[in-house]
Amino acid sequence: MDILADLKWRGLLADCTDFEALGKRLVEGPLTLYCGFDPTADSLHVGNLVPLFGLRRFQLAGHRPIALAGGATGMIGDPSGRSSERNLQTREQVDHNIAQIRGQLSRFLDFDCPTHAARLVDNATWTAPISYLDFLRDIGKHFSINVMVGKESVRARMESDTGISYTEFSYMLLQAFDFCHLRQEFGCELQTGATDQWGNITAGIDLCRKRLHTTVWGLTHPLLTKSDGTKYGKSASGAVWLDAARTSPYRFYQFFIQSEDADVGKLLRVLTFLPQEQVEDLERQQAANPGARPAQTALAREITTLVHGKTACEDAIRASAILFGGELAGVQESTFNEIVGEVPTREIERSRLEGPGLALTEVLVHAGLCPSKGQARKDLEGGGIYLNNVREAAVQRLVTTNDLLFGKHVLLRKGKRTYTVVTAR
RNA sequence: GGUAGGAUGCCGGAGUGGUCAAUCGGAGCAGACUGUAAAUCUGCCGGGCUAACGCCCUUCGAAGGUUCGAAUCCUUCUCCUACCA
Numbered sequence: 136m137d138i139l140a141d142l143k144w145r146g147l148l149a150d151c152t153d154f155e156a157l158g159k160r161l162v163e164g165p166l167t168l169y170c171g172f173d174p175t176a177d178s179l180h181v182g183n184l185v186p187l188f189g190l191r192r193f194q195l196a197g198h199r200p201i202a203l204a205g206g207a208t209g210m211i212g213d214p215s216g217r218s219s220e221r222n223l224q225t226r227e228q229v230d231h232n233i234a235q236i237r238g239q240l241s242r243f244l245d246f247d248c249p250t251h252a253a254r255l256v257d258n259a260t261w262t263a264p265i266s267y268l269d270f271l272r273d274i275g276k277h278f279s280i281n282v283m284v285g286k287e288s289v290r291a292r293m294e295s296d297t298g299i300s301y302t303e304f305s306y307m308l309l310q311a312f313d314f315c316h317l318r319q320e321f322g323c324e325l326q327t328g329a330t331d332q333w334g335n336i337t338a339g340i341d342l343c344r345k346r347l348h349t350t351v352w353g354l355t356h357p358l359l360t361k362s363d364g365t366k367y368g369k370s371a372s373g374a375v376w377l378d379a380a381r382t383s384p385y386r387f388y389q390f391f392i393q394s395e396d397a398d399v400g401k402l403l404r405v406l407t408f409l410p411q412e413q414v415e416d417l418e419r420q421q422a423a424n425p426g427a428r429p430a431q432t433a434l435a436r437e438i439t440t441l442v443h444g445k446t447a448c449e450d451a452i453r454a455s456a457i458l459f460g461g462e463l464a465g466v467q468e469s470t471f472n473e474i475v476g477e478v479p480t481r482e483i484e485r486s487r488l489e490g491p492g493l494a495l496t497e498v499l500v501h502a503g504l505c506p507s508k509g510q511a512r513k514d515l516e517g518g519g520i521y522l523n524n525v526r527e528a529a530v531q532r533l534v535t536t537n538d539l540l541f542g543k544h545v546l547l548r549k550g551k552r553t554y555t556v557v558t559a560r
Numbered sequence: 561g562g563u564a565g566g567a568u569g570c571c572g573g574a575g576u577g578g579u580c581a582a583u584c585g586g587a588g589c590a591g592a593c594u595g596u597a598a599a600u601c602u603g604c605c606g607g608g609c610u611a612a613c614g615c616c617c618u619u620c621g622a623a624g625g626u627u628c629g630a631a632u633c634c635u636u637c638u639c640c641u642a643c644c645a
């Protein structure tokens with residue numbers, strides 16, 4: 136299957152400046168394409184995986200991807216898809232974020248491939264040295280304000296209460312310049328991105344035509360949404376990050392295991408590299424026996440392995456099996472230790488549990504499962520608290536050293552799936 | 561610079577002297593049903609104390625003031641919005 140057909144089947148094609156011409160170009164031979172990632176944080180999140188995996192899909196199909204880290208654009212702030220002005224990041228923040236993100240970008244692409252190796256670039260390398268006057272003369276001259284204010288990203292903000300600063304208004308010039316530069320430097324002919332990047336991408340295409348008299352293309356991926364239309368990739372505790380320090384592999388795995396039936400088919404297509412037959416087979420299994428959740432299991436395994444590696448994924452699977460396996464009665468110490476470190480863990484001084492012990496409500500607050508003792512009491516009364524996987528409804532319950540598993544740990548659970556291990560020290 | 565309007569809990573948004581820790585909706589958390597799914601129903605949803613009835617503390621942009629009593633009235637300040645210049 137050719138790359139465009141594959142992307143289409145996966146639902147990854149939102150728009151293209153010229154499907155037909157691009158399709159023709161793609162069969163002629165390897166093409167160089169790029170996609171940019173701004174360092175708005177020190178880690179990418181699952182939403183970024185759609186365009187990033189897009190680059191990988193192109194590389195697997197024999198093309199040359201360039202992942203661009205926005206060291207320059209990250210200093211400015213993209214107004215696209217934002218209803219209000221961004222806070223400028225300090226240079227130090229951007230530098231730190233860029234360093235982290237470069238590492239993440241490089242994990243999914245092959246830089247050693249002899250025929251179509253990937254590249255990692257930073258737009259600060261070519262943007263920073265240019266003087267303001269040169270930029271205005273060489274780049275700015277090609278832009279019509281009339282066209283710029285017509286772009287969705289600008290118009291939306293001009294109509295909003297907060298407006299748009301000159302800084303963010305200029306963002307599209309920088310991104311357009313990137314495309315132009317990459318066309319000149321590496322013969323890059325295609326830029327990809329999420330749909331909100333359409334305006335910035337077409338700005339680059341126009342600039343290439345005007346400055347270089349050459350035709351390049353743009354291709355956008357749909358924004359990843361849930362079946363109810365809301366944005367995908369946010370859990371209750373915020374975004375789902377690729378950085379294991381921000382979102383542990385266990386939590387990452389759990390996020391996908393908990394996918395809704397209505398979404399899981401789409402997620403398999405968009406976030407994994409499983410072939411069409413296999414995805415369709417999983418969807419059939421899911422429809423036949425939804426309770427077994429074969430699709431969620433496959434999805435979580437695939438993507439956790441891609442992002443965190445085989446070992447971390449297997450650890451997450453084992454920890455999940457223990458936690459969601461019911462009673463802890465027969466569990467061995469070595470097995471239990473596997474979940475310590477996977478789920479959030481808090482320490483407590485052993486002395487506080489000795490003698491009469493410590494109120495369970497206090498332990499819950501200490502563990503971070505409940506925001507206050509009052510809330511902990513209510514959660515207990517509501518039957519939502521489990522001590523070592525056994526429901527505990529007594530508000531006055533004290534936790535003592537007798538509750539320690541293997542003399543060390545207490546497993547606390549709130550609701551169906553929020554766990555914390557408290558370790559005596 | 562002028563005029564008018566606004567600022568309420570995570571968000572939206574009622575309330576315009578006591579019955580207000582503040583209607584309602586959304587989000588969130590928990591329970592029931594299930595499948596670590598969705599939908600639905602129920603409870604909770606500022607903090608502390610209590611087994612509980614209940615009690616106490618801190619909130620309605622900020623600071624003062626009027627009053628027995630203020631989110632609600634007055635003064636000043638800060639910020640936002642609209643129109644005018």
